[in-house]
Amino acid sequence: MTKRVLLVEDDASIALVITAALEAEGFEVDRCDSIADRDRFLARHHYKLLLTDVMLTDGDGIETLGGVREADPALPIIILSAQNTLDTAVRASDTGAFEYFPKPFDLEELIRTVTQAIGKAEATDIDVPQDVTQGLPLVGRSAAMQAVYRMITRVLRNDLTVLILGESGTGKELVAEAIHQLGNRRSGPFIAVNTAAIPAELIESELFGHEKGAFTGAVARSIGKFEQASGGTLFLDEIGDMPMQAQTRLLRALQSGKVRRVGGRDEITLDCRIVAATNRDLLPMIAAGTFREDLYYRLAVVPIELPPLRERTDDIEALSRHFLAKAATEGLPRRQLSSTGAEILARQPWRGNVRELRNFIYRVALLAREEVIDAVAIEPLLTQSEGASSPRIDDVSPPATSDLAYAVSAWLTDNAPPHGEIYDAALAAFERPLFLNVLAQTGGNQLRAAQQLGINRNTLRKRLSDLGISPEDYLVRD
Structure with missing residues (x-):
């Protein structure tokens, strides 16, 4: 019996390689590069399997698979994508796809999976709505994270x-x-x-x-x-x-x-x-x-x-930008990361992994004097220790009083006149993220946090109470 496969891929070079590999294994391959052509092929022929990219010349290949599923619920589907996020992996799973392959992929594994999918000739009904994936805090498109996403699905x-x-x-x-x-x-x-x-x-x-x-x-x-x-x-x-x-x-x-x-x-x-x-x-x-x-x-x-983060350095820039955006929603100044800033961050080992990077980015967002964060802004905060190429977040010295005063005064100058209730609100906008980050770094130890901040413990306790900060706010999770 003919093993006929439909390949929907708008990258000609990838389509050529996949087609050659499948034909070498005895498959008959029809190729197209759009949703419209895909639907025409499916209406005219019976296929053992559909192999499709996500972003096609005329739309999103995943969003339009509902009609394909209704017409042939048993058709195995394998999805390829360069949009390598957890959202894409879950959307692929939501279609009942037999497998999802992030690009670049292992060609031999792909061919083995095609053979397995046709052999089983079945799909699974999935009922998770697509909007469930919105807002998930997992960031990264590296090959290492793609493996994690696939395991999650x-x-x-x-x-x-x-x-x-x-x-x-x-x-x-x-x-x-x-x-x-x-x-x-x-x-x-x-x-x-x-x-x-x-x-x-x-x-x-x-x-x-x-x-x-x-x-x-x-x-x-x-x-x-x-x-x-x-x-x-x-x-x-x-x-x-x-x-x-x-x-x-x-x-x-x-x-x-x-x-x-x-x-x-x-x-x-x-x-x-x-x-x-x-x-x-x-x-x-x-x-x-x-x-x-x-x-x-x-x-x-x-x-x-x-x-560990050192094995997914390709994700450091995306993570850093994610944390800068998140910091801006929590009262810190809005910042942007330059290419030189991203490069110097990618060279650090981050022994504390994503948590350490997150804490460092929050600190840079607070202390940077320019809107665009580059290597010049980052380097002074990366203290070097003997035999190490970069510090842990715990090794970084607390900000000097003059630096903090400069950051506060600069923010007040740009945002609000320093008097009355407006001054109190502005000060709170800086105190809250600063206290949260220092307490996170010290594991919630208020005595050490007060020492790093240069204030006494009773003052810190009072300000935490005034700002409504509880341990749940600063004890960072794994």
Whole structure:
């Protein structure tokens, strides 16, 4: 039987390469470069597979696939795209596409996938609305992030347990939130638990809840995080720091699908998806006997490994511009990044990953004296340490009083007369982002933050209260 494939690609060189490779494998290939021609070909012939680009000469190839799906629900579709964002990957998944390949792609893998798709000759109905993807905080078009996006799309239509691996600051909780927001349980709650921040003696009570009188201080029944996440997603962050006893109870809960509150007798059936994360290498911990091997395999049904920023340097410029735009919405001056500024940022190792870059960009936005941020503005803030090519954000000295005074006075000159309520509002516009960034850098330690700011601790506490700043505002998530 003829294996006839329709290729819709407006880049002639890419179309030629794909066609030659498919024909070498025995496929018959029809080619076109527009949506209109695609629809004419599909109306005239029966195809085993549709292979289509997204941005075509007459429109968006994904947006118009609805009619194709209605006409032939069983037609396997493979989507190619140079628009390499999570939004594109999810939109491709929403069409019921068999696979999504970001450009550039591995040609041999593409041909293998075409063969597999035709062999299965099936598609999956997907019901996630496209607007769900708007506003997701995952930024990056590098090959490393494309792999992450593709893994995310694979877990959206099921409740398989996911283990997110990656260094501190790579965005593990953001990936967990994306899986929740785009998945089947998006209408339910997203409950995040930092297991490293809970005292060992309280972790079981936090996760499973407790009955009144279960222990000293248990004056009332408490509903645990598993129950709170019912119908939604439970995110267990820093799972590698969980005590062994709690690991055993967690494993039992995952195996049985039930939990029992501390001091309780009744078993409660679980109804939540589990997503866990850690910045630790769990395999050596298993060998050392500090992490249960059976729990690891129960959690790592689908592992997603986040790349450190040094392995996705192509994304640094896009991330920096994203953070500058976000900083402007939070009261900092609106800034632009020049090409020289982007180049010097891309050369830094960013050992604290995306979190460190974010904090640094906020600081530059505050202290830069020009609207356009270039290498001249960035270099003074990049202190060099012996044997290192660039600093961690924690290594950067706090801004000198004169620099801060200059930034404040310059902003006031450009934006408002310094008197009365207008002065107070202007000062608050600078104090709030400054306090948030310094507190984020110090991990919420108010004493260290006050020392860096050059004020006493009581003054800082009062200003935080006046500005309505709480720990939730400055404790940055993975």
